[in-house]
Amino acid sequence: MENVRIIPRLDIKGPNVVKGMHTEGLRVIGNPRELALRYYSEGADELLYMDIVASLYQRNLDFDLLKSVADGVFIPITVGGGIRSMGDIDNALRAGADKVAINTYAILRPEFLKEAANKFGSQCIVLSVEAKKTGDKKWEAYTDGGREKTGMDVVEWIKKAISFGIGEVVVTSIDSEGTRRGYDLGLTNAVTSFSPVPVIAHGGAGNVGSFKDVILNCQTDAVSAASVFHYQDYSIGELKKFLKKEKINVRL
Amino acid sequence: MSDSSKNNLKTPKVVIVDYGVGNLYSLRKACAKFADNIVISEDADTISSADAVILPGVGAFQAGMEGLRKRNLIKVVKKFAASGKPILGICLGAQLMFEKGYEFGEFDGLGLIPGKVVAFPKLKNAKIPQIGWNTISAKRNAKSAKNLLRGTILNSVKKDPCVYFIHSYILKPLKQSNILADTTYGGHNFCSAVKSGNIYGTQFHPEKSGTAGLKIIENFIKLAS
Numbered sequence: 001m002e003n004v005r006i007i008p009r010l011d012i013k014g015p016n017v018v019k020g021m022h023t024e025g026l027r028v029i030g031n032p033r034e035l036a037l038r039y040y041s042e043g044a045d046e047l048l049y050m051d052i053v054a055s056l057y058q059r060n061l062d063f064d065l066l067k068s069v070a071d072g073v074f075i076p077i078t079v080g081g082g083i084r085s086m087g088d089i090d091n092a093l094r095a096g097a098d099k100v101a102i103n104t105y106a107i108l109r110p111e112f113l114k115e116a117a118n119k120f121g122s123q124c125i126v127l128s129v130e131a132k133k134t135g136d137k138k139w140e141a142y143t144d145g146g147r148e149k150t151g152m153d154v155v156e157w158i159k160k161a162i163s164f165g166i167g168e169v170v171v172t173s174i175d176s177e178g179t180r181r182g183y184d185l186g187l188t189n190a191v192t193s194f195s196p197v198p199v200i201a202h203g204g205a206g207n208v209g210s211f212k213d214v215i216l217n218c219q220t221d222a223v224s225a226a227s228v229f230h231y232q233d234y235s236i237g238e239l240k241k242f243l244k245k246e247k248i249n250v251r252l
Numbered sequence: 253m254s255d256s257s258k259n260n261l262k263t264p265k266v267v268i269v270d271y272g273v274g275n276l277y278s279l280r281k282a283c284a285k286f287a288d289n290i291v292i293s294e295d296a297d298t299i300s301s302a303d304a305v306i307l308p309g310v311g312a313f314q315a316g317m318e319g320l321r322k323r324n325l326i327k328v329v330k331k332f333a334a335s336g337k338p339i340l341g342i343c344l345g346a347q348l349m350f351e352k353g354y355e356f357g358e359f360d361g362l363g364l365i366p367g368k369v370v371a372f373p374k375l376k377n378a379k380i381p382q383i384g385w386n387t388i389s390a391k392r393n394a395k396s397a398k399n400l401l402r403g404t405i406l407n408s409v410k411k412d413p414c415v416y417f418i419h420s421y422i423l424k425p426l427k428q429s430n431i432l433a434d435t436t437y438g439g440h441n442f443c444s445a446v447k448s449g450n451i452y453g454t455q456f457h458p459e460k461s462g463t464a465g466l467k468i469i470e471n472f473i474k475l476a477s
Contacts, residue, residue, distance in 0.1 A: 121311035251385040
């Protein structure tokens with residue numbers, strides 16, 4: 001088994017890292033730069049940096065803030081929020097992003113994924129999917145930070161996006177997000193079971209065992225979490241030590 | 253990194269070649285930890301006047317060569333490499349140093365290192381692209397491991413460090429002697445760092461590989477000091 005990546009997620013609103021539950025009820029957690037540095041020094045494998053209101057308000061990312069976060073962090077950063085043009089991607093890459101995560105605009109215009117993958121390479125284009133359970137083994141894709149329904153089936157949507165050349169997919173369970181009750185294993189499995197590109201599971205991380213569960217049950221390539229790291233339930237180093245003991249390969 | 257490590261060095265001029273591909277911000281930041289004079293440039297004279305050149309890049313082989321060609325930089329980079337001063341290719345930048353690339357067709361590279369760039373073969377239990385952290389094993393023999401690495405970019409890097417990869421294609425040097433380190437992914441062993449005299453290439457991203465990667469960048473910049 002390859003090293004599973006542990007990816008803390010920073011949800012950005014204005015100048016702050018925020019966190020809510022089911023993508024609502026946001027509370028300010030702290031300063032993005034300080035948190036990013038802490039996670040870097042604790043052994044995070046990557047960072048997921050998402051401006052959660054940029055898309056809703058049709059704004060651009062705050063590239064200066066992104067630069068200040070990227071300054072001291074020498075691990076990959078995936079940046080999302082309001083990306084809707086080649087220029088946006090270029091600006092994000094020039095401000096310290098290594099990859100961009102795209103959700104809302106890709107739903108509006110799926111060909112954008114193809115154009116972006118052709119120009120910047122598949123490895124640069126991450127599809128971000130916000131999934132809400134609608135029935136037995138059925139999930140619907142949402143946009144704008146879990147606010148807008150799309151009517152699209154999550155699995156069908158991801159298959160299409162992969163055919164358009166995305167290099168990775170991050171799947172967030174809106175139902176589990178912020179609850180600390182564990183990852184949505186059904187959802188994650190529904191994606192990892194067919195995806196030829198790496199899958200990052202997000203939403204619902206609770207105790208360290210919840211990481212083990214999603215990694216072993218779903219063969220996910222990477223796991224992302226926010227609350228448990230923000231509120232210091234345990235450090236990334238402690239989590240990785242636990243996973244190593246459970247015979248899961250991680251970078252120590 | 254403390255300022256003292258900077259002061260130990262003369263101030264070499266390190267030029268990062270901007271040919272339209274790649275995220276140069278973090279690379280510049282990483283280099284700036286070890287030298288003050290870091291320039292991102294697509295200008296031929298600026299590149300020629302450098303003490304060390306870094307050829308970064310992500311994306312496809314052909315697009316990379318096209319980016320160099322459009323800016324009339326192919327000769328400039330070749331000439332710099334021939335000058336004997338240190339040059340480092342990172343990821344696509346390393347791939348372009350080879351003679352041929354086979355991504356979406358067959359394309360000529362810079363030809364600085366004999367060999368070619370090919371797709372990963374079909375792997376068991378591993379996805380392509382390889383995205384993530386993997387171990388590099390520096391080429392060494394039992395007797396003279398240190399001697400082999402001394403004076404290279406892997407000098408006193410901790411043994412078998414984990415570094416960050418993101419790629420679908422791999423380096424295939426013609427000569428074993430050009431292999432500086434190798435890596436295994438999905439059961440397949442491939443060359444993850446190359447060296448031919450002053451010419452270095454890494455398939456991984458040292459600027460994204462935490463402290464191990466920073467050490468490699470520091471070593472490279474020291475070559476120019």
